[in-house]
Amino acid sequence: MLPLHCAQFQGVFTLFCTPAPVRDLASAKQSDTAAYARLFHSVLNSGFYLPPSQFELGFISAAHSAQEIEALAQAVVAAWAS
Numbered sequence: 001m002l003p004l005h006c007a008q009f010q011g012v013f014t015l016f017c018t019p020a021p022v023r024d025l026a027s028a029k030q031s032d033t034a035a036y037a038r039l040f041h042s043v044l045n046s047g048f049y050l051p052p053s054q055f056e057l058g059f060i061s062a063a064h065s066a067q068e069i070e071a072l073a074q075a076v077v078a079a080w081a082s
Helices: 033-045 066-081
Strands: 004-009 012-017
Touching: 012 033, 033 066
Parallel strands: none
Antiparallel strands: 004 012
8 A cells, every 4th residue: 555645734735645755746646546536435435525636635724623633634544544
């Protein structure tokens, strides 16, 4: 299974299914889009809506509680492990 990398800046993030950190468009294109699709659907089944493409952004803001963010993180970890 590929490592999962999270690129983020402040409250904006995206997940990449790639063995190396994403630094530019060329490294982003090395991502396993099929693996991300499986991750997206598994996390969606847990009740969380990630960006449908790993080339889109997710947002976290003050509207999200620490418990909600932790639950999302746990859902991503569980989905990636399955």
